[in-house]
Amino acid sequence: MATAWRKVKNENDKNFTIQNMLDIYYGKSNYAKYDNSMCQWNQFVKDFCEDEKSFLYSNKLKVASILWKEIRDSKKEKVYHKELLDKYSEKIKDYQK
DSSP states (O other), rough: HHHHHHHHHOOOOOOHHHHHHHHTTTOOOOSSSHHHHHHHHHHHHHHHHHSGGGGBBBBHHHHHHHHHHHHHHHOSSSOOOTHHHHHHHHGGGGGOO
């Protein structure tokens, strides 16, 4: 819904109605497609930061982004798991405290 609202505001769409919003909600309209990748990234960062091993890194966001890029570009599920720290240790070693 937020995606549709941003599109309406950015395009100054004065013809957009509550019915349009309901159609989007019930899947009858693709006025503004929802981008799930942002939610996946947000959850990935949250899970990484909650991992006790993330405290070993000085720049958590940078490390999370390096790991995310590896997962995002793969066919693997787009979720954080501790094994990523070992698997990509060479790429993130410069950020260890």
